[in-house]
Amino acid sequence: MATQLEASTRGTEPEPAPRLSPNDIHNVLRNERRTLALEELRSGNAPVTLRSLSETIAEAETGESPPPRGARDSVYASLHQTHLPMLERHDIVEYERQGKEIRLAERARDLDPYLNVTTARGGSWQFRYMVIGVVGIATVGLAAANAPLLSVVAGPIWATAFLALFAAEIVLQYGQQELGRRSKQRVVPNWLPSFANRTSGRDDRENAAPADD
Known part of the structure; x- marks a missing residue:
């Protein structure tokens, strides 16, 4: 009876989620804004608000602090409407829409080998x-x-x-x-050199209006 109960209990345990495929990893990291968002989320354990994340990415893209409002709104809209939903579908982030808070999910660990793997001069x-x-x-x-x-x-x-x-x-x-995290500067990963010329707006919806905070 005990053996049957143990077998039954083991049968009800949830199976671990499959790892991200190479194609999924490529699709996630081919966009600069998604990569910037993931690097910022990895720099701390606490949830990050959408507004704060947008400010950080806009600063990195423009080199201005604070960034122009138009740049911040563009990042805000593309994160809210395009990038965060995609990352959420892959179980890489948890996006709480009511409070506009984002935190990393379990599958984010699959991306660790591909982030922050280059020197300041671009070498491996x-x-x-x-x-x-x-x-x-x-x-x-x-x-x-x-x-x-x-x-x-x-x-x-x-x-x-x-x-x-x-x-x-x-x-x-x-x-x-650590210096890159503090200065909000991004170290560009070169794990896929063929995509070195990617642009941040490749699959953004740049003309979308920003969502309300």
């Missing part, structure tokens, strides 16, 4: 880590093999030096992200 952090790793392994190996010049320094010292460089790069990466 992953590529930098790979180069440090390959050069470090080669240097330690050559030092152990008594290669000229490199063998002057012991292998363990080389290994320690490259581990310290790894740590410095990690601190630099997260420090950059």
Whole structure:
């Protein structure tokens, strides 16, 4: 009886939601305003109001603080009518329309590998880590093999030096992200180079009137 009850209970447990497909991820991140909105939502745990989110994105797009009202209204309308409903359909955000509050949902974690993955100059952090790793392994190996010049320094010292460089790069990466969050500047992801020329208004409804706050 107990076994049957356990089996019955297991059968009623909800299955975990499937992960976002590569096509869904591309469709979500191909628009600059959606990417900016997600990066802002990821910078804190508290819900963000639609007005605050619109201000932040308009500042990033125009480089002005406060941004022009027309820019803020354009962002507000496109978020409310186009982008947030799309993100909500994919279970990436929860959008409470009565209070105009937005928070990240569980599926937002599927996008983490594709956000904030570039350096301030547009290079890839992953590529930098790979180069440090390959050069470090080669240097330690050559030092152990008594290669000229490199063998002057012991292998363990080389290994320690490259581990310290790894740590410095990690601190630099997260420090950059924190500075970007505070200054409301966006670090452009380059995970899909073929879409580097995307525009923020590709699928926005720019001529729509802003919703009431």
